Amino acid sequence: MRRRQSFWAGIAVACLAAVPAFAGNVYEQPDDVAAAVKHIVSATLAADATVTLGPVFGARYMRACAGALNVTLTGTPPYEEASVTCGQPGWTLYVAVTVAAVEAVAVAARPIAAGTPIRPGDLKLLKEPIALFAGRQVYYNTADLVGAVPLMSLSRGAILTASGISQPVVVQAGQSAAVTVYSGGLSLTMNAIADETGHVGDTILMTNPASGQRFHAAVSKSGLTIDLN
Secondary structure: OHHHHHHHHHHHHHHHHHHHHOOOOOEOOHHHHHHHHHHHHHOOOOOOOEEEEOOOHHHHHOEOOOOOOEEEEEEEOOEEEEEEEEOOOOEEEEEEEEEEOEEEEEEEOOOEOOOOOOOHHHEEEEEEEHHHOOOOOEOOOHHHHOOOEEOOOEOOOOEOEHHHEEOOEEEOOOOEEEEEEEEOOEEEEEEEEEOOOEEOOOEEEEEOOOOOOEEEEEEEOOEEEEEOO
């Protein structure tokens, strides 16, 4: 009986002695994967942005990479996906990435009723998470919105978007208007007929009544322009 106990004790010691040979860095370390992803993402972030990663514990089941980890980002901020690839022994791990970046955008400084032209004091710039307006056209200069008309009533702090704003009309279809052409350091002005109604920010078709030539002109608060530079 004592000999049998000694035999199994010897087997147990042998098994325990073998564990360190498979421990250590045989499998990839989740912290190393997270660090590699954050290093790539941080290169494109603003100073006040933060990054949150999805689970990386799957790295524990990957054999340790013999070389550097290669990270590729796909998707549209603030929601992206990082593919972490190891060339040797060869595996890929996908990690969800959420970027909590902020940008200063135009918001309502006070309630604004629908159909009421916007005045300078009605707006202010406020840093907002990009996730709140991702995929929509917003404004980064309050001066661009003065005179515009909100299509719906805006509460204090509401982010202004292009789809909710009607810009002022600068020229009506069929109206004659001056068009300034810029080329190099020179400029010239000619009169043309608007083929379309032009709001601030539009590009509309115009016709030169003298030659019949048609062309496009950009519409701004200061008038119609063509920039050939």
